[in-house]
Amino acid sequence: MSNYGLDNIARISISAENFTGEKGCGGMAESGNGKYFSRFLGRGWKVSPSITIPKGGSFTLAEIEGPGVITHIWFTCFPKLWRDLIFRIYWDGEEEPSVEVPVGDFFCNGWCELGTLYSMPVAVAPAGGFNSYWPMPFYKKAKIVMENRFYEDALLYYQIDYSLDSQPDDRACFHAQFRRSNPVKYKEVHTILDDVRGCGHYVGTYLAWQSNSCDWWGEGEVKFYLDGDSEFPTICGTGTEDYVGGAFNFEMPKGSYHKYSAPFFGMHQVITPDGLYRSQQRFGMYRWHIPDPIRFREDIAVTVQALGVRDDNRYLPLCDDIASTAFWYQAEPHNPYPQLPDDDARYVSHEIDW
Secondary structure, three states: OOOOOOOOOOEHHHHHHEEEOOOOOOOOOOOOOOOOOOOOOOOOOOOOOOOOEOOOEEEEEEEEEEOOOEEEEEEEHHHHHOOEEEEEEEEEEOOOOOOEHHHHHHHHOOOOOOOOEEOOOEEEEEOOOOEEEEEEEEEOOEEEEEEEEEOOEEEEEEEEEEEEEOOOOOOOEEEEEEEEOOOOOOOOEEEEEEEEEOOEEEEEEEEEEEOOOOOOOOOOOEEEEEOOOOOOEEEOOHHHHHHHOOHHHHOOOOOOOOOOOOEEEEEEEEOOOOOOOOOEEEEEEEOOOOOOEEEOOOOOEEEEEHHHHHHHHEEEEEEEEEEEEEEEEOOOOOOOOOOOOHHHOOOOOOOOOO
């Protein structure tokens, strides 16, 4: 249905000002994180704009009876939390999450430092507004949870928009999974995704990449192993920068990286050494397979090589730090995910306020 068409579909929004999205119940709170600021104005004046998730705790942001589709998710929180707030979504009463990703990586900001981007399904606006427009259909139920693994309590602002409407029987569910190789072992590859069984289509990749060597680091190919592929893949790219729509080392003008953000691909973040504590170069890149989904009927695996070039014109396997988030749709049920990296394995070193 076009946005300007008439229909009877219920459109609902959940936030800290209306935890259930119930009609006519927004802004009714008498206590909350904004109570002190609204003390001279009272009820209805931004009394509960956010939540506090205690360290080691979780908060159920939404529990929705279906059928329906989540159309938009907005979050904002402090950058230091972005690898330690774990974002999970459960579809239709499943015990295993279909989405399990640190919140920063889900929104293409894995380095705990803001990198804005303006793509079709994910947009990150100043100064840390995380927006997802991935359509997320469900049949019976959707449950959205945020876990706080940071060593302090976490402040989170959020809004979840969805509609309630019947869904076709062949509708696939949204999935996202985080992995990290720190570092990639010499002459091995980083696995973005594997052990996926069923029918579906792969729709996107985010890479948080740290180069641990001098010179160019992006010769590695992204490979898609589909429906029984073993030693060799069906789809094989020609280089890391090529996969995210770039070319020739992202170098423009000569001697510097050029950041860019487009609807379906980008290299939106470049964090450069400062000559003191920032010793490595870090990058954020994404590729959305929305107009060109990679379809699979039985299984899929995705890998990327860490590969540079030696001064004697040979390729050089690298030992870089690569974190990835894979995005795909598939029919449920799905295989359980590998155990999420623990706090130390997820940790991102960054500037410390001495």
